[in-house]
Amino acid sequence: MTNVTLRVNGTVHELDCDVRTTLLDALREDLDLIGAKKGCDHGQCGACTVLVDGRRINSCLTFAVAQQDCDIATVEGLADGDTLHPVQQAFVDRDAFQCGYCTSGQICSAVAVIDEAKQGWPSAITEDLDATDVELDAAEVRERMSGNLCRCGAYANIVPAVQDAS
Ligand code: FES
Ligand code: FES
Numbered sequence: 001m002t003n004v005t006l007r008v009n010g011t012v013h014e015l016d017c018d019v020r021t022t023l024l025d026a027l028r029e030d031l032d033l034i035g036a037k038k039g040c041d042h043g044q045c046g047a048c049t050v051l052v053d054g055r056r057i058n059s060c061l062t063f064a065v066a067q068q069d070c071d072i073a074t075v076e077g078l079a080d081g082d083t084l085h086p087v088q089q090a091f092v093d094r095d096a097f098q099c100g101y102c103t104s105g106q107i108c109s110a111v112a113v114i115d116e117a118k119q120g121w122p123s124a125i126t127e128d129l130d131a132t133d134v135e136l137d138a139a140e141v142r143e144r145m146s147g148n149l150c151r152c153g154a155y156a157n158i159v160p161a162v163q164d165a166s
Helices: 021-030 085-092 103-118 136-142 154-166
Strands: 002-006 009-019 051-053 055-058 072-074
Touching: 002 021, 009 021, 051 103, 051 136, 085 136, 085 154, 103 136, 103 154, 136 154
Parallel strands: 002 072
Antiparallel strands: 002 009, 051 055, 051 072
């Protein structure tokens, strides 16, 4: 057992947990933040995506103890009071989900995707590697969101939702 300090959505939490506890399990089981979902627990589905220092990660693939001193944001921390984050609002407006199991991961991933594109980070299909602001056309969104799987197949609405928010 070890003591871990996590800063999640601006709040500092101290918890005693097994040193092997993943960030996903710490969030869900110890902090009761159940927005991030456990789909595969193997880094293959993206349902557990959260933001660590603004970058998206699969929280099932990292230990909680390794994320101390980082700013962790989950889907619960995106809205501003009763005002949804623009990505959340776009998902609602576009009806970009069915069962919703993948949705919090999709939304966290999309928040980071939009930021990455605005910073000019290329994806595997970006042609202009010198672009300072990559336009998120449908192909770019599909490529950049390809780590987030949706078994309901809501992709047709997820892609335009991400484009709307961007
Ligand atoms: Fe983490 Fe599937 S639960 S990638
Ligand atoms: Fe059901 Fe994506 S909305 S898995």
